[in-house]
Amino acid sequence: MSTLQLLRDGHQGLARAACLLGGVVWGVYWIPLRAIDAVGISGAWATAVFHIVPAMLLLPLVWHRRAQLQTGGASLQAVGASLGLAMMLYSTAFLYTDVVHAVLLYYLTPIWSTLLARAWLKEQITRDRVVGIVLGLSGMLVILNIEQGFPWPRNIGDWMALGSGIVWAIAANLMRRYPEHSVPEVASMWFLWCSALAVIAALSLQGTTALPPPGILVSILPWLLPIVLLLVLPGYLAITWGTPQLNPGTVGLLFMTEISVGAVSAALLTEEAFGIREITGIVLISLAGLAEVLLPAARRLGRSGSADN
Template sequence: MHSNSTLGPSIAIAMSGAIWGVYWIPIRKLNDIGVTASWASLITIGLTAIFFVFLFTRQFIKTGRIPWHVLITVLLTGMCIIFYAVSLVLTEVIKTVLLFYLTPVWSTILDRVVFKEQISPYRIVAVISGISGLAVILGVAEGIPKISNLGDLLALLSGIFWAFAMIRVRNNNKAAVWEQVGAFYIGGTIFAAVFIFLPVEPNAATPSLPTLHEALFWLIIFIAAYLPSMYLMFWGAQRLPPARVGILMMTEIVFGVTSAALLSGEPFGLKEMIGIILILSAAIIDVSDRYSTSKSANLLE
């Protein structure tokens, strides 16, 4: 593939990762105003989901086809985004970003356990590095590392389910970009509605009209930024090797950690720095190994 044909998708993936890296800012701002992460997700994602429900319905009327593989992915991606959003208000931003970005660890384990793939020594090193980073972030220096709050658990689970969802996307890559984006928004709406009725977030009351009016600016930012970013991610991912996608999406870690360290007012010290290095190393080793493996396979064809 000519390099010019990959430039646009590469920029799209990197931009999407950068936008998701600062996802915590509108979530925290809305929560401070009185619109919890669940309600913010239901309002913004739900409004967009209505459009995609219309598209899926029209497709079914015209073709009689129900894209079951997409609908299953709906549940996984929807679960991921809500778990991630809620964790951002229940724990530190840096912990949420890093715990989510353990996806190379879970992808490797799922590839081995579920799909019986052979795992290279490099990916084993990536798993060890990622787990070590997890232990540092969770406080191995204070004893046995453990999940200290619900936010940590939700961030960890969001990464696990995201890894499984991306494996499904990789194995069912015939879906159109709009189907994948629509799955994300419909699934997010479903789980946001469920979370509203669970005793998870403090002060999770239905936002009043004055509160929504005060939050309008951030709600618009939410919709305007994250619908295009999802389209950019899926569009770019269909046009690039998975390894390159993984490398480019690391802009999420860079922007997430940097913005949180500068703007959130949360602790950022040696423990967080070591955790970042270990987890980022795991991601780099994982995608580099995937790239070299795919390159070798192409040479043999």
């Protein structure tokens, strides 16, 4: 099978790998966002800048495929708008709360995704997915220290993270429902909608007084452009290709690799806590992301062993 045919027809195993890769990329997503914030581009303006740069790089593609974008109609715009809103909320959440809370509150999304897929797409809720969700939630509660009470959102950043997970569940179900939209169209609309919504949020939350000076914008481009080209665009394209091929709940579980990467990178680069509790949570969450792969493999191995005997 040629590469082009593989990309066009899809592949379940590679789709899972693409979503795992997307989770890894998102696990370090907070680093350039906070770097942008540190130079004086604060709050939602940091999110806007972070997505406007790749959106501008994709403008030639948008122009080249303008006919396809027009024929995509309302469903393409719904996919792009929901992806853009989810990412805008999630990206901005990192700037108003700590990394671990932002990541973990977002990752209630496997629950929302699974329930919505069952209600709307009539997809079965498998036993393996339930096991994965239980493992993932257990890991989340361990890291959030449930002994101190249920981890209700504490600030606007926490609420943004929780809301982004719900909106992402809607986006994943829309992508599953309308798989006919190609990766370039979906990715382009994703960045454009996220940029527009981030600017609206920045104007609403911060006003024009916090508008980034042109000099600062130019100064960050030498390091931001390589990050966008080598990390952001490949990660988003992988997610855009892999997500429509899988159950939305499965996608949410695979993305949970971000929690491990985010917690470890936050511990290494900031003063955020990292100990036995966090390690235990990461192990549980990692198992959750792999549950739908490991459990069927274990059953096949068990059946093979029984047959040999």
